[in-house]
Amino acid sequence: MxxxxxxxxxxxxxxxxxxxxxxxxxxxxxxxxxxxxxxxxxxxxxxxxxxxxxxxxxxxxxxxxxxxxxxxxxxxxxxxxxxxxxxxxxxxxxxxxxxxxxNTTRGRVPLYLTNPETASVLKDLMRDRKAARMLDLGCGLGGVVRALDGEGRQARGVENAPAVYLAARLLSAVNGKGKIRRGDLWRTDVSGEDLVYAFLSPAPMAGLWQKLSAEMKPGSLFVSNSFPVPDVDPDEIWELSDARKTRLFLYPIGKAEAG
Ligand SMILES: C[S@@+](CC[C@H](N)C(=O)[O-])C[C@H]1O[C@@H](n2cnc3c(N)ncnc32)[C@H](O)[C@@H]1O
Structure with a gap:
């Protein structure tokens, strides 16, 4: 109890x-x-x-x-x-x-949102990699999902804060882009995604990497906004030219095993 x-x-x-x-x-x-x-x-x-x-x-x-x-x-x-x-x-x-x-006290992940510049870089990244499916783990209001969905790309988001989920779902229903699901990111199936994106906090990163490296398919990519995975070298770090100098950490899946 x-x-x-x-x-x-x-x-x-x-x-x-x-x-x-x-x-x-x-x-x-x-x-x-x-x-x-x-x-x-x-x-x-x-x-x-x-x-x-x-x-x-x-x-x-x-x-x-x-x-x-x-x-x-x-x-x-x-x-x-x-x-x-x-x-x-x-x-x-x-x-x-x-x-x-x-959910903030539980998961130690507050709500703050990816800015449009970063979403646009993610869209280019998907285009370049010809990635068809992406998932935003902890999608907040779903802005990234809606920005990336379309032109043959399927973008989905999972969110567990009730009011935030409802708002995201409503916004996506109104503009007809992306799929938002209420759920826990730890229980979400990531095996079919070409790209998984997360903008969380330092707290869950080690556990999240354990999950993603075990469950995502080889050749797919995990992108973390601002928070690196401890003790794992990213393949690339992109520093964007937006106002907050967003840093994206790119972790290809299966690269170590393949190499
Ligand atoms: C920093 S916000 C990022 C929102 C969105 N990804 C973006 O970049 O605009 C993190 C979100 O993750 C959600 N979250 C935290 N823990 C979660 C969990 N275990 N399952 C699903 N969502 C979670 C929070 O409610 C919050 O909306």
Whole structure:
């Protein structure tokens, strides 16, 4: 059970708030006759935050979830008390942030996107290699997939953050380019791809190389944006002339064995 909460921290964070609620009600209920309304709400929110943070910590979630658990009821309550603002936009904002970033703590891969210059270089690379199929592992909003799909090329992406996946899927449906699938990159079949692209973080690179070097077909190519595979020499490193001086690390598959 604890493993589930560590894997999907948002569930643990929600559970902590839900469990804290009746405790806070039980403690503050009897005070309602003796304490004024506004200070009582303040005490309740503070208690809710403290208990929720305690539970979040006991579930083994990362430290910044404790901070969120503590601040969330206070922020929600203050907004309601101060400006007579409706509470639902804060709830929706919380949910959206969770849907976009909930996988960040798990996979240590945040969301940032490949720029159009890099996508254009990747397209030229596919053209030069006459590559017909490509896969973007952790495709974000699917920009690379849509940029590379077409003219005989099939581009696909796999993404596991729910809201990001939905947005990518919608964008690809609207412009009719690329295929986006919801899933875990670690469980994705890469054996049929001519090119696999990833723009992740340093954390997964060693494990990812183990998977790709074992599963991709000989003659195919793995391209990593910005993050090299530790202890493996890339065949080439391309430094692009875009503003962030993007570096692409190219790893041909099966080259060592063939040579
Ligand atoms: C840095 S973004 C890159 C997005 C896109 N490839 C691009 O270059 O524009 C990395 C993406 O990988 C996704 N991701 C992280 N771990 C993943 C996993 N295990 N399976 C699928 N997607 C994952 C994240 O949600 C995020 O959208």
């Amino acid at each position: 604890l493993a589930l909460f560590r894997k999907t921290p948002i569930l643990g964070a929600l559970l902590a708030q839900v469990v804290a609620l009746p405790v806070v009600a039980a403690v503050t209920g009897p005070l309602s006759t003796s304490v004024e309304r506004v200070p009582l709400i303040g005490i309740a929110l503070l208690l809710q935050g403290l208990i929720a943070a305690g539970i979040t910590g006991a579930l083994g979630l990362a430290r910044w979830w404790l901070l969120i658990a503590f601040l969330f009821p206070l922020a929600l309550g203050s907004a309601m008390l101060l400006g007579n603002l409706p509470a639902w936009p804060f709830g929706i904002a919380f949910l959206l942030l969770a849907l976009v970033f909930s």
